[in-house]
Amino acid sequence: MGLEMIKLSNLADYAVELMCCIALKPEEVHSSAGLSAMTQIPLPTVSKILGTMVRANLLVSHRGLNGGFALAKAANDITITHIIEAVDGPVQLTNCLGDHGASDCDRIQACGTRSQWYRINEAVKDALGSVLLSHMIESVPDFVGDGRMDDLPLIEKSRH
Template sequence: MLSNACKYAIRSILYLSLYSDKTKKIGVKKIADELETPQPFLAKLLQQLTKSKLVTSTKGPNGGFYLSEANQKNSIWDIVENIDGPNKFNQCFLGLSKCEDENPCPVHYIAAPFKNKILANFRDKTISQFSSEIIDTDKVLSLKDYDALKQE
């Protein structure tokens, strides 16, 4: 559904939301390590996310990535839009370009509600709301160490 790039991006941003701030920056190596994602690929990705103002970075010793207050106010949808493009959740399941409620493909009414619900969820909650919820409900972010939150 989402590209790998997009999945990595979401996970990285949620990770940064939980563990970083302007006084505690985190380097690519650490992030890639924690999330078990390919490091150079993630580096490129974070570069792009920085350019798009979805994350913030500083160079030099003690530099790294973090989420600014402004970054925290973005939504998951902003990430998806940035990486996978704005049409990720409004495309026809069977690839037809003119599939709508009035002219539905055979699976339109199966898929459409799903897509709408996900879109709404992703659009209406901020990253910081997501991360509060992650903390409150013990959700999983990492592969390597998937109860990382419990030992914080």
């Protein structure tokens, strides 16, 4: 049995990256292709994630020739937990902490550590929930400085 770490899925990691890219220019409508080119995340994956973010009410989709995606709310109203849970479901470190509780674990009656796992799980959720999308983009100037952000094809919102 190999050692594994507690980690986010690749999709959750990519979702945070994509949301950061969009949050850097919140007044713009961003194309899937442009985000894919800028992040080097494959277009089908970008499209899947953006659709998930729309269904979670974190992004809005604009249809048509000048269509694309924009934040559904301000970056300081979106937590990392919102993004992760939209992609991966609830933050849950052990099976017994899931929606089904004891039915997700056949050892629940013999386990003396569930209450501590609950406490740890809540601390992780609180930590993730305290990090806003606006916090994440504070460290992006280094990323922007290499010119990749300047190359991102954006579609301006029509101001009709």
